[in-house]
Amino acid sequence: VTAQRHGGLRADELTALGVDPSSVVDFSASLNVHGPHPDVVAAIRAADLLAYPDPTGLPARQALAHRHGVDPSSVILGHGAVELLWGLARLLVGDGPTLIVEPAFGEWRAATLASGGRPIGWRPDHGLAVDVDAVVRAARASSARAVYLANPGNPSGLALPIDDIAGLARALAVPLVLDEAFLSLSERHADAAVRLPDTVIRVRSLTKDHGLAGLRVGYALATRTLCARVDAQRPPWMASAPAQAAIIAAVERDDFVASSRARLLADRDAQHRRLRALDLAPLPTATIYTLVRVGDATSLRARLLAGHGVAVRDATSFGLPDHIRVAARPAADVDRLVAALAQELPCAPARS
Ligand SMILES: Cc1ncc(COP(=O)(O)O)c(C=O)c1O
Numbered sequence: 586v587t588a589q590r591h592g593g594l595r596a597d598e599l600t601a602l603g604v605d606p607s608s609v610v611d612f613s614a615s616l617n618v619h620g621p622h623p624d625v626v627a628a629i630r631a632a633d634l635l636a637y638p639d640p641t642g643l644p645a646r647q648a649l650a651h652r653h654g655v656d657p658s659s660v661i662l663g664h665g666a667v668e669l670l671w672g673l674a675r676l677l678v679g680d681g682p683t684l685i686v687e688p689a690f691g692e693w694r695a696a697t698l699a700s701g702g703r704p705i706g707w708r709p710d711h712g713l714a715v716d717v718d719a720v721v722r723a724a725r726a727s728s729a730r731a732v733y734l735a736n737p738g739n740p741s742g743l744a745l746p747i748d749d750i751a752g753l754a755r756a757l758a759v760p761l762v763l764d765e766a767f768l769s770l771s772e773r774h775a776d777a778a779v780r781l782p783d784t785v786i787r788v789r790s791l792t793k794d795h796g797l798a799g800l801r802v803g804y805a806l807a808t809r810t811l812c813a814r815v816d817a818q819r820p821p822w823m824a825s826a827p828a829q830a831a832i833i834a835a836v837e838r839d840d841f842v843a844s845s846r847a848r849l850l851a852d853r854d855a856q857h858r859r860l861r862a863l864d865l866a867p868l869p870t871a872t873i874y875t876l877v878r879v880g881d882a883t884s885l886r887a888r889l890l891a892g893h894g895v896a897v898r899d900a901t902s903f904g905l906p907d908h909i910r911v912a913a914r915p916a917a918d919v920d921r922l923v924a925a926l927a928q929e930l931p932c933a934p935a936r937s
Contacts, residue, residue, distance in 0.1 A: 592898040605894075609890070612922060624838055625835050629827045666789065674700055684732045686732070707724075714743060734762070788804075878908050895921055
């Protein structure tokens with residue numbers, strides 16, 4: 586089995602291990618496990634499957650535009666946030682250099698390489714906190730055509746204050762691709778409504794907010810010109826009729842995102858207490874997933890999955906081979922995580 590590039594379960598691996606997918610409790614993928622809301626499910630079920638949907642998803646873009654107080658021409662839909670990241674990398678980076686604030690979700694790098702570009706990583710010397718001035722210097726030094734930053738970061742879970750993001754955008758001479766996939770499910774959720782300079786492209790994911798990973802639905806907020814350029818180099822119908830229906834229903838259910846966020850952040854805090862009781866040290870995070878130092882993460886992940894049906898994210902692909910990342914889940918699931926960890930890590934190293 587190749588190195589894990591994402592959380593979530595893989596059929597080939599589970600089959601090879603003889604693990605029944607329905608028995609696995611999944612801490613490796615981070616999203617709103619309380620979703621999707623019944624209203625959103627009803628809208629998806631009612632979608633017209635016979636007719637072609639609107640090619641650019643205008644009704645769904647109008648709903649999002651209304652929700653965010655922008656013009657519909659400043660909203661584009663994607664087959665998940667990932668598809669938008671790939672389209673943006675193709676357009677903005679092409680065969681040139683791009684700066685990635687690391688450790689980072691791997692798709693901007695993958696998309697850059699696929700378009701013949703040159704990904705250049707900037708990583709803090711110590712810890713995981715982002716130094717905005719150093720990022721600006723690195724962007725200039727590398728002649729980056731665009732900068733990719735996730736806020737909150739993945740896997741760190743750390744979030745920059747929105748003023749720092751605005752300052753970063755102003756200091757950069759190039760577009761800032763701001764991946765806000767986890768912003769709504771973070772302590773900094775209110776920052777989603779704060780305006781940012783026009784050079785910022787804000788990429789969002791209903792996967793995370795509403796628990797719709799299987800549907801694949803994301804959107805981006807950007808200038809009208811940029812949205813038109815992205816659309817011009819993609820096929821039509823990037824959002825299916827069920828995906829568009831889900832968006833229209835979801836924008837009416839911000840209350841559901843808010844209540845889910847409160848539950849998830851409380852679940853996260855409870856999970857941290859349980860991990861500390863095992864002598865583990867969860868790292869600080871502003872959102873619904875947490876890095877934990879465990880020693881050999883690849884081996885631990887394999888043992889947890891094969892022996893206990895507990896999936897965690899091995900952080901090796903993020904350059905953190907001694908960390909796992911765990912998502913917030915309800916207490917009964919955390920019981921299973923803690924029992925499995927207690928067995929697999931009987932004498933926890935002093936992990937910081
Ligand atoms: C930072 C970040 N951006 C985007 C995504 C993917 O979002 P989507 O499922 O909407 O493609 C993920 C998924 O884990 C992520 O961690």
